[in-house]
Amino acid sequence: MEMDRESGKLEQIVSQFRSKILHVILDSRVPSLHHHHQLQQQESLSHSRVRKTDKWFNLVLGDRPPALENLNFSLRNLLDPMVIDIILVHRGSCSSSVDNLYSPSAPAVGPADETVIERWVVQYDCPRFIATPSGADASVSYKKIYKKSIILLRSLYTQMRLLPAYRIFKQLSSLSQTYNFDLVYKVSSFSHPFSREEESGMKEYSFAPVEALSGYLSVSVTYRATLSDFNLEPLVSLPPKIITDYVGSPTTDPMRSFPSSEKGAHATSFPLRGARPPSSSPFQRPHSWSSGFHRGFPSTKTQSLAGSPPAYRTSPKPYDIASTPTDLYGNRIQNQRVSTLQQVTAYDEYKSSPPFSPSASPSTPSYLSGANPLLTRHCSETAPVTIPLPLTGRSTRYLSPNSSDPSRHSLPPLSPRSSKHDASSQESPSGIRSYRKIEALRAGESPSGLSNNYSAQKVVRDSKDDSGRFSALLSSSGSPHIGFSRSSSRLSFQDDMDDCEFSCPFDVDDVDVSDSSSQNTEGKKASEFTAQSNLVGKKSQDAAVGILVQMLRTAPPLRQDSSCYSTHSLRTEYEGGVSIASGFFMPRKTADALEELNSYREMKDLLLSKSGTRVVRQEEMK
Amino acid sequence: MNCEVCQLKELEVEHFEIREVLRCILHTIVFHRALGLVRPKDVDLELFEITYVQCGDVELEKKIDEKIDHFISWVEKHPNKKSQICLSFYEVKSKQPSWFTNKTERLYWEQWYINLNVTQHPKHHSSKSHHTKLVVDPGESATEERSSRRAMVEASLREVLFQIIKFVNEKKDHVPPISEGVIYFPYEITIPSSSDSAFGMDMIKRMLHSGHPTMLS
Numbered sequence: 001m002e003m004d005r006e007s008g009k010l011e012q013i014v015s016q017f018r019s020k021i022l023h024v025i026l027d028s029r030v031p032s033l034h035h036h037h038q039l040q041q042q043e044s045l046s047h048s049r050v051r052k053t054d055k056w057f058n059l060v061l062g063d064r065p066p067a068l069e070n071l072n073f074s075l076r077n078l079l080d081p082m083v084i085d086i087i088l089v090h091r092g093s094c095s096s097s098v099d100n101l102y103s104p105s106a107p108a109v110g111p112a113d114e115t116v117i118e119r120w121v122v123q124y125d126c127p128r129f130i131a132t133p134s135g136a137d138a139s140v141s142y143k144k145i146y147k148k149s150i151i152l153l154r155s156l157y158t159q160m161r162l163l164p165a166y167r168i169f170k171q172l173s174s175l176s177q178t179y180n181f182d183l184v185y186k187v188s189s190f191s192h193p194f195s196r197e198e199e200s201g202m203k204e205y206s207f208a209p210v211e212a213l214s215g216y217l218s219v220s221v222t223y224r225a226t227l228s229d230f231n232l233e234p235l236v237s238l239p240p241k242i243i244t245d246y247v248g249s250p251t252t253d254p255m256r257s258f259p260s261s262e263k264g265a266h267a268t269s270f271p272l273r274g275a276r277p278p279s280s281s282p283f284q285r286p287h288s289w290s291s292g293f294h295r296g297f298p299s300t301k302t303q304s305l306a307g308s309p310p311a312y313r314t315s316p317k318p319y320d321i322a323s324t325p326t327d328l329y330g331n332r333i334q335n336q337r338v339s340t341l342q343q344v345t346a347y348d349e350y351k352s353s354p355p356f357s358p359s360a361s362p363s364t365p366s367y368l369s370g371a372n373p374l375l376t377r378h379c380s381e382t383a384p385v386t387i388p389l390p391l392t393g394r395s396t397r398y399l400s401p402n403s404s405d406p407s408r409h410s411l412p413p414l415s416p417r418s419s420k421h422d423a424s425s426q427e428s429p430s431g432i433r434s435y436r437k438i439e440a441l442r443a444g445e446s447p448s449g450l451s452n453n454y455s456a457q458k459v460v461r462d463s464k465d466d467s468g469r470f471s472a473l474l475s476s477s478g479s480p481h482i483g484f485s486r487s488s489s490r491l492s493f494q495d496d497m498d499d500c501e502f503s504c505p506f507d508v509d510d511v512d513v514s515d516s517s518s519q520n521t522e523g524k525k526a527s528e529f530t531a532q533s534n535l536v537g538k539k540s541q542d543a544a545v546g547i548l549v550q551m552l553r554t555a556p557p558l559r560q561d562s563s564c565y566s567t568h569s570l571r572t573e574y575e576g577g578v579s580i581a582s583g584f585f586m587p588r589k590t591a592d593a594l595e596e597l598n599s600y601r602e603m604k605d606l607l608l609s610k611s612g613t614r615v616v617r618q619e620e621m622k
Numbered sequence: 623m624n625c626e627v628c629q630l631k632e633l634e635v636e637h638f639e640i641r642e643v644l645r646c647i648l649h650t651i652v653f654h655r656a657l658g659l660v661r662p663k664d665v666d667l668e669l670f671e672i673t674y675v676q677c678g679d680v681e682l683e684k685k686i687d688e689k690i691d692h693f694i695s696w697v698e699k700h701p702n703k704k705s706q707i708c709l710s711f712y713e714v715k716s717k718q719p720s721w722f723t724n725k726t727e728r729l730y731w732e733q734w735y736i737n738l739n740v741t742q743h744p745k746h747h748s749s750k751s752h753h754t755k756l757v758v759d760p761g762e763s764a765t766e767e768r769s770s771r772r773a774m775v776e777a778s779l780r781e782v783l784f785q786i787i788k789f790v791n792e793k794k795d796h797v798p799p800i801s802e803g804v805i806y807f808p809y810e811i812t813i814p815s816s817s818d819s820a821f822g823m824d825m826i827k828r829m830l831h832s833g834h835p836t837m838l839s
Contacts, residue, residue, distance in 0.1 A: 050659065058800075060661040147657065148794045154654045155787045157662060161673040162783055170673075208791035 014078050014124045016056045017149050021122050023061050028160040029086045030185050031172040033065045057150045078124050083191040086118035090230055091180045118165050118223045126215030148210040164227050545611040552604055558593045624796050625730050628789045630782050632737040642667050644690045646674045651709055651734050653677045654790040658805035670776040689811040697740050708812040709734040713798055731796055
């Protein structure tokens, strides 16, 4: 009876010992079971409970995998050795790595080599019919056996991490990559002997056996000393990557600026078209809105591509002109690109401000493109967008006094220009000049474009068509100039009207040279003002203001309403002029003219308030 | 009781490697002597491709780190010296109070000697080297030298760990019985003191306490 009980205890120790060893080995060699164990450990840590199986040999390993329980059942005979083979499954190189991208779980094409890299043999040798101790001695014996088993298991646990196979296990356990090899196990009660070739590369280590009463527990391992013979490499794969700056949604603002260089916003990189080397430019978006370019990428390049954003970046330069997408996004991007080439700040305004009017003419941006036909062409492909004028920039310009630089001449506000325009009209007398749009100035024109001799440029020509613009007084000696600014919205509206070929009667200078009569009329006025301008040079600033006011008063009236700004003295004269010139002006809306009138009135009041009573005196002089 | 002594193979380490090497060796030994319920914790070394196992006790980890700090400060004061760290396991035996002493007695049943030779930076070595030709390109050769040296230290450390496993397996009889609720046996880590002579005296004292080495348990 006692013997049965004693042997029962011993059987239990041996049985648990085998299970524990198997658990340690599989947990340190089979990645799938290891992951299961890790999850269990996390749970157990949170619950802080120790399972019954953990208490055996004082080594907490977590839940035993279900397979282990089955194995224990099949190897019930404790006297049979337990042979655990750790097998390295190496997929051959003929399996394409690209295929694995699409179906990594698919069985490898080509033969898989299986090599036993470790063989653990756990044995309980118990010669039969040996008298077992009883009573107190037995208890002490079992405690000793148990203690020594614990120590053996500790050293086994440590040894598992020092053998060469552990490195492979660690590689496989990391989930970041997949490899062309795997570790599997096989447990049996017998072992196929190694071939001579296999044995030559293997080493053996035997743990000191634990004496267990009538027998002893032994654990030994035969392992491959080196695993460098195998071509173990990670499989080429593209790990999932979160695209943080993905621009694929239609709701995404296509004009959103990306981290840009000093040049401004670059065009986004387009999907990989062939193998392009990573661009050296640091500000290119790694991903575009095209999908599907991740896949099917040549494996040779993926080393640099896998998981690294710079690898997806391509140089935007080839895409700029040659391969522009025809959608709206593409066009806009291209326009951005071209604008940076031009360095047209006004173009930035163009793209930064919302379109003012849907009816804006496509040719409006041609003001910018005086020097760059490319822009003109591309702009014509875009949705019609007006070019608003910056308010602040102009206001500072306009109000800057003592500016001897012709480029700083303040520009009068714009109004819809007339249709007719002539290059020869640019050679206007030095008296009264018309000012161009500020965009024209910024479009690369030289400051001399505003000089008395207007350069024969299309931009200038176009601006001269603007009607409704009154000239600021300009003196050759550089007396202060006064300009007036308008709201950008108003200017935008006027730009919209550009194509309507409307001229403003206030455009007193050589707007319409095709009409000789009008030119003569203007010439008369110009000469008159020239005389006056000469006077300005001699008089003070206040005098200039006064002269300007007079100009306002004597300016040719509007076609519809000719009584607004004409003085009594010049009324008849202008009426005639208007009638002659009427044929060359397009009708304006009354509301526009009224609005303009009001603005002039405001300006006049402002000037009057500044000049004080002197203007009044001048009026009295007349 | 017999006191088993294990002299581990001498390791030639650099100053910055001391901490990792000592942690690895000390924790490995204690893990084999922490026979209570433990939850093993794998630790990967940063300097070497070696993974060792800790028994997971926070208090133990703290004490070991403290001792390592003391040792490092000692090494800084005594550079270029061979040093020894002694990890001893003992049993506490209450002694009958007598007019000699009324303290509890420590019976050391196992002692591990970790032998270290802390070397200086390789630059200092080059001046003492026996190479006939001077190093023309110090960058490349220094890197190669460093990597080969690192590999040597790793191999030596691995050998030391195997040595520990072998010793632990071969000598089990002297290990005291496991007490209930005790995770690891009482231990003591002795680092060299300020003077070598005092260190020697500590050794003699320990021998007296543990009894004659030839005595059987």
